[in-house]
Amino acid sequence: MSLNLNELLWEKLIQIQNTLLLDDTGMGKLLDLSQESFSLMKQRKGALELGQLDVLTNQVGISMNQLFSESLDLNQIRNLYFGNEYTLPRKYDFAKFSKSRTIINCLTYIEMKFGSEFRNTILRELQVDPRFFDSPDRQMNIGVLRDLCSLLAKFGMKEADFINMGKMSYFVNKEEGLGKDLGSHSNVIDLFADICENHSDKFDQNFDYFITKCEKDGISIGSKPTELALDYLDVKEVGSSLTCITKLGVFGSFPHYLNFLRSYAIKTKCMRQGDNIYEYKIFYTS
Structure with a gap:
């Protein structure tokens, strides 16, 4: 040979x-x-x-x-x-209000940062058929993202990595139809209004999203678990603190579509700490 x-x-x-x-x-x-x-x-x-x-x-x-x-x-x-037929593990195969798009973004970051072998190790631990991540629109339980984040923390991933993992949303989607739609707006307020009203379900159907404040230095987005998600999941809280940290990266990356490439987000309210909603403030400058 x-x-x-x-x-x-x-x-x-x-x-x-x-x-x-x-x-x-x-x-x-x-x-x-x-x-x-x-x-x-x-x-x-x-x-x-x-x-x-x-x-x-x-x-x-x-x-x-x-x-x-x-x-x-x-x-x-x-x-x-x-095999031709595949199913989710039972623990992820109900209350399927999450989209595979978010997991695809996370897996892309994991492979870029840590390599394909580590990515494969994570997928084996989750016991989810990799074909579920061939399309961004497959539906699954939010437990997939929660358990993915938990595994990554056990392997030593830090808060900055979770934020950067969330930011991968922009890099994965910017050339796709969704990215082009988001990039068509003339200002950040219209961008987030469109996200909350028309596009949030492409990422997540566990929460309702809404604008809470528009200020000179940024815009604040509120979120609250839907009653449907709470009922079907039979939990008091949806997701985890690590999924919230990942969300900071996602929210912080949205102004990137309008070339505000230094944008970032912080969490200003948290239901786990007694607030009535989750709230994220997104800062953006040209």
């Missing part, structure tokens, strides 16, 4: 590993290798035996030619591996 062909093979193997969210133990099993052997081979880009590749191709449902093809269909491999 030539060096170039071997490099191509390992590129494909790592793509398959990432697509299937496999750690080295799981990927090793697909090649009939122990975790130790696979990890060492991956580190060295070692030559694999044809028999090992045959085991892999049989298990993921592709031919040897397809494995080396430039047009390797990773989505098809994923569908064959996970």
